[in-house]
Amino acid sequence: MASFFEKRDPWGHSLSLWVVVLMIFVTPLLFGVLREIRQENNVENWLPEDDPQSKVLSWHRNSFGIEDRLLLSWDGSSLSDLRANRLKQVLLGTPDEENIRRGGSPYIQEVFTPQDAIQKMVDYHIEPDEAQERLKGVLVGTGMLKVQLTEAGRKRQQQTIQELISKAKQELGVDLTVKPAFKEWVDIVDESQGMQPEENAPDDDEDQVDFQALVAAIPAHDFQLIWPRMQPGTELTEQIKGLALSLKRPGIIPGTSAAEKPGGNDTSESQPVLVKDCFFAVGTPIAIAVELSDTGDADHAAAVAAVKKAAVEAGIPEDSLHLGGRPVAGAALNRMVKESSWNTAYPIWQFHRRSVTLFSGLIGIALAFLMLKSMRLACLVLLVSYYTTFVAVSIVPLTGGTMNMVLVVMPTLLTVLTLSGSIHVANYWKHAAHVDMKTAVTKAVEMARAPCVMASLTTAIGLASLLTSPLSPVRDFGLYSSIGCVISLLMVLYGLPSLLQLWPAKPPKASEIDVKHWHTFGRILSRHQMLVSVTCLIIFVVSCYGFKWFRTETKVIRYFPDSSRVIQDYLFLEENLSGITPVDTVICFDEAAQKNMNFVERVELVRQIEHKIAEHPEISGSISLADFRPVSEPLPPDASTFQKLRNAKRVNETERRVKESLEDGTVKSFLYVADKTVEMEQETDYGTRSVVVEKGDELWRITAQVAIMSDLDYGVLTSELNQATQSVLRDHAGTTHLVTGTIPLFLRTQQAVLESLIKSFGLAFAVIAIVMMILLRSTLAGLITMLPNLMPIGVIFGLLSWMRISVDIGTMITASVALGIAVDGTLHLLTWFKIGIREGKTKSEAVAAALGHCGPAMWQTSAAVGISLAMLYPAELLLVSRFGVLMCALITAALLADIIFLPALLAGPLGSLIVSSLKKERELAESVPLLQDGKETKPHLSHAIKRSQSERSLET
Incomplete structure (x- = not known):
């Protein structure tokens, strides 16, 4: 049967022409689609709506009317x-x-x-x-630590500051930064614009707050101190205070003249204290x-x-x-x-900073030219790679999807995968073209079809396994990337060959396809297969031991470099004022609890819980409706009837006024009366806890501010807030609580990241392992073959864990990507090893021949892709930077596993299993005779002879 590339249409044109015409036709249409692409990076939308924590947060925000x-x-x-x-x-x-x-x-x-x-x-x-x-x-806020000097300290202020900075660095390892003393802002009237000064002084209303008096109450001081992650009340803060208060002027050396004495003419031999006081002052x-x-x-x-x-x-x-x-x-x-694609803040001559992604692509183009040693062949390979990416990305807006911080790496991934398959086809074409240019395209596609189909399908399976993730960005990445893999396969098997048939490159010289050094390398590996295999396994196992320190991270703020404006702003707010991230505790009083406690008693109970929460060292401050009410003393046990009646009237009046004000922004955001029954679930240290809110229940919200820049374990914080709240509520029947807000959502997202990594990778591994078992006709051989595919992930992620580097959502997806890339090289090498065995070669000879066929393509792909991805390192967005570096490391590890570990296994026990499997397959085929032209014949013989002749001609 004629090949696709040998067929003609009714007008005598090659079908390749129509493939190219179709590619050209859809290009302008897809450009229009790409213009509609949108970005969406809302972490709170990552979890599905039916996730328990998402449901709690959604109910919470709808109940209290909380907006962003x-x-x-x-x-x-x-x-x-x-x-x-x-x-x-x-x-x-x-x-x-x-x-x-x-x-x-x-x-x-x-x-x-x-x-x-x-x-x-x-x-x-x-x-x-x-x-x-x-x-x-x-x-x-309380601002920075304010330092008040003594008279002696003011005389030598600069020396005092330098001594304090030096001692803090030596004794505490803290870098102190000195700032000027706080000065109250003074309004400057701009008469040219007709701006009139606004009065903030008290008027005739006795209750009008005199804010200038509050600020004036801040004690005078000489300068302020700040240091990284500064927080009042911590042990480090107390140590710095103690260090400052211990500073004294150097003593007098007896026998020296007054001019030589420290402190000038001061003849006192005492050591005056230099710092009078250190304090934080609320108000600025x-x-x-x-x-x-x-x-x-x-x-x-x-x-x-x-x-x-x-x-x-x-x-x-x-x-x-x-x-x-x-x-x-x-x-x-x-x-x-966007700036990772084009950042106008950098001049054009700093192109590597102006556009790290374009610079990465240009490096890949230059390396492709260098590796393939043919301008036209390199151009066609790159054209197919980038065209595949262009088509795949266009599917996102075409299906109503949006780009996000995870999906933004999909173009790079698809370029890598398509480039890998295209370079393999290009190398097959070079071997075939050296024999016969007329049949080169057909022969190259025939040889590439099986390994490319298997590699693309297994990679697509690995990516599709991400659809099991509860996180929407990960699911989107898995869906669109797996579709992209199918598009990539079509372009590799039809797009590139069509272009090669219409615009063929020059036949390669004999020196360009000389693979003797690969044969030599294969024989060396075969001779030392035991040593190589054991060494690789030891590296693999030692690296995997690091998984005991495996951690995940989902804070978006971690994707920014420390020098970025957003990080500096966050640090200012958290070190001087309050935590950025809110965590809410909702106290629920059912009908019985409302009868047992009057409104004022409920206010005081909420106040008690709030104070308990505010005692947590990681809480900068908290607020609730109780803060807008004066503290009420409980009635004495011997209160008279009149006192009780008057108190009851006052309580009822207070409750009426407050609930009538529920539409007021302040009250509504802290108090809510449930208008329907809702059942929710919340994770605790003891498992899932069911919380039922009945219609008519009274809900009080306590908001606490927590730092997002610290290394705080949100799981520990949530647990401790639950314990603090429960320690107060356990004595009050009919009360319950929920902890919700951004922090519990972050915690649930972290858990989902870990679950996604384990489930998706486990599923991908299982499916690919089954494919390998079927392909090799052996369960044990299939499992052993997966070792080189697991090695890159185990080594790189294990080392990350060894170094205590947390895995974020961008890092997580590289595991499935790396598995697909490693499988690609594995399948090509296995295909040619089996061909060598069928031709009667020994295991050592088959390994050498397989490396000769696949080694150049694997090396060229890994070098071009790995180095170009490493060029993403300067990206200011750490998500892109980490992805580039990690993918470079994974591709390098996958190359080493495929050209060192796998050949060693093939020269050893894995090769023996494959030889045994092929021998049984041949014996089975020989035992089943067929009638052809009235004669009994063995069909596999003629087929094997033809295949052997074709493969030998290509190898020659």
């Missing part, structure tokens, strides 16, 4: 800073006569300032100082919480840009502005993904 928020602060901000109110007005606009806001940003729903919160607390008869303290670590800096509208939530980049523009209009310099929160990280992530 970002935190905003700036250098030198304080409670007396009028720019806070100006910024609020710019963002929200100004109410007109009908109380309808005019102006403002469509991206902003609400703005919460600490001044508003403190004023509301004062309206409920809470002292301003106490109100300020309640907001500490939430919207009001402050943070503003900005709640995004639906429009802002749909476009985080535009919302963040609108906030920055409004801040500048309010008089806040952009350089001193600090933003934090999920919208900020999401917008920065999308921007850096």
